[in-house]
Amino acid sequence: MYTVFLVDDEPFILEGLTMILCGFSTEISILGQAENGEQALNYLRHNPVDLLITDIRMPAMDGIELIRQIKKLSTSTRFIILSGYDDFAYVKEGIHLGIENYLLKPVNIEELEATLENTLEKIREDRKNQYQKTYMKRNFEILRENILYRWMKNTISEDELMERASLIDVNLQCESYQVILLRMWYDNSLKKEADEEVYLICQNYFSEFSNLIWFQDIQGHIVIVFVTRNQSDFLEMNRLEKVLFQIQQKAYELLRVYPLITLGKRVFNYTSVWESYEEAKELQKYRWVFEETWIINKDKVREAERSKGYKQSQVIETNLEQLSNLLIAGDQKGVTNFVEEVFGKITSNSCMSVINIQGVITELILTMEQIACQLQLQNNNIQPSYDIILSCLQEARNLEELKETIKEIAIEMAKQVSAPPSIQSPIVRQVIQYTLDNYTKDLSLKILGDIFNTNSVYLGQLFKKETGQSYVQYFHSLRMQKAKSLLLNSHLKIHEIALQVGYSDVNYFYRVFKKYVGISPSEVRGSCYTTIE
Known part of the structure; x- marks a missing residue:
């Protein structure tokens, strides 16, 4: 669909143009009309169109001035001028402004239609070019974010990084690098809009810095690499910290949430940037002991530990x-x-x-x-x-x-x-209790059927009907609960834990654990000391 706006101080001209345009193509949509340039400008400030067809001589604001003003607002709008005067000065000015044609009244319908056809073809070409630019730009952004994220995670080879750095305009010959992480918390239903809002805030503030490499990762977190190319760049860190504080305030103003900002250590080689990234990520866990508006770095953590006397052995009693x-x-x-x-x-x-x-x-x-x-x-x-x-x-x-x-x-x-308990048969209650007491043994419906003098097929059907899961699911889930407790509350090795909960084959234990828990035993063991990326 192509949008058109008509401007002429003669109503019958507007009516005639409307009939011609509607008859010319069903793809044309006339958004509105005005009797002078001032009325048209007031509308077009907020409603840009593909094509403006305007008279020259009108009260309040003439057509030439209207075109000048519209070109300040939109570079994509195209123009056709209508005039009852064959005035060379107007023609010359119109050509200078890049109009499609200067048509004399009364309008020759064939000439107008030919001009329309030519203009619509140009608009189609404009849209195609714009789409290609947008598509290429987005592809480039995806490529850039992928390279930078792999750089942070240390999963890109040095040769590939060197090759791709010039492509994405990243300088790897700097004196130092320091990673800063900016992370937001908000309801998942608002995540997409909030991520976009935070990105725009950062884009606005970071545009004044020439020594920042920054991107938004797949979780929506802002990753910033502050680089120093010479001694004067070191002074920029103070200014950057002030800007980060302003970003916090702006984000809170718009989203009612303060971003968490952590600073990794300064490193002096591009191959060590991942170390700064990991430290910034590790520092996120200190959000629990610092105020929300603090920008956290290792020095502040050490200072807090000294002043408050943190003790690794300090515990509290919980019954x-x-x-x-x-x-x-x-x-x-x-x-x-x-x-x-x-x-x-x-x-x-x-x-x-x-x-x-x-x-x-x-x-x-x-x-x-x-x-x-x-x-x-x-x-x-x-x-x-x-x-x-x-x-x-x-x-x-x-x-x-x-x-x-x-x-x-x-x-x-x-x-x-x-809540009122559901009715459960005595045999199912007995099976549950027996399993709780003997989960380390190799139990099955056949063994349980023999123990309780019940047909194993019937027992399996009854168990699933009353509990909502098969006996095998319940049995393995129970064992996994016991295994997780041992992983988090003991120093036993994983193969020892497997034996304690009834698995002699540690590889089988790994497979069952991953199936029922979703992550590996080693990931569970380290989970309480890690933070999400």
Whole structure:
């Protein structure tokens, strides 16, 4: 569709042009009409069109001045001039402004249609060229982001990086490099719009710096590489920190969330940039002990550790058995108070390190998951997921948000437990209890059928009907819960844990674990000390 706007101080001319254009092509859409240039400009300021057909001599603003003003607003609009005067000065000025044609009134319909055909072909070509430019630009951006992200992750060879750096205009011969990460937290439903908003904010502020390499990674985080090419560039870091603070304030103003900003160490070779990136990423976990508006670097962490006397061995007492009893009893008020008490101890204990805070919270969440797993057979609405629970640690913006998330999970569990229980046959309850007591043994429906004098096929059907899952699924899920507890709360080797939960073949244990948990045993073991990328 091609949009057209008509301007003439004679109504019958406007009416005639409308008839000609509508008869010429169904692809033409006349967006509006005006009787003088001033009226037209007021409309076209906010509604650009593909083609403007205008008279020359009109009150308030003539056609030539209107074209001048429109060209300031839009470089893509094309123009056809109509005039009752064969004035060479107007023709000359129109040619200078790049009009498509200067037609005399009364308009020759064939000449107008020929001009329209020629103009629409040019508009089609403009659109095609613009699409190609946009397509090429986006492809280039994707290529650039891919190269830079692989550089940060140290997954690109030195030869390939050297070859591609010139293509994406990245200088690898600088004195030093320092990675800065800017990460946002917001509701997933707003993520796409918020990512775009943050990108535009950064684009606006970073345009004044010539020594920044920056991009937005696949998670929507802003990755910035501050490079120094000479001594004077070092002074730019102070200005950059002020700009980063301004970005924080602007993001909060628009999105009501402060971005977390962390600075990795300065490195002096492009091959070591990944080390600065990893440090900036590692520093994200300190969001729990610094104010939201702080820009965190290693020096600030060391200073805080000295001033507050952080101790790696500092722990707090948490009665996890009490939490288990409260959940099993369905005590919503009790679990709420318990979570509040745990977080109260954390926030009041200024000597706790981030690692110890993560450890306490991981134990708390793991206990909830274990109880949920045991109770899911009594109420199928409780479906624990290790990935979801782990994301609490990774995605919480601060301790207050983490506390509220854990409270919501705990209260929901207590609600489900206190709901009227579903009717469950005695044989299924016996099978569940026997499995809980003997999960390290090789159990099967056939063995259980023999133990309880029941047909194994019937037992399997009844178990799935009443629990919502097959016995094999339940059996392996239970073993995986025990294995995760040992991974996080013991120093046993993985093959020793496999044996303790009933798997003599460690390779088989790995496969089952990955299937039911979604990640490997080694990833679980390190999960409470890592942050999401």
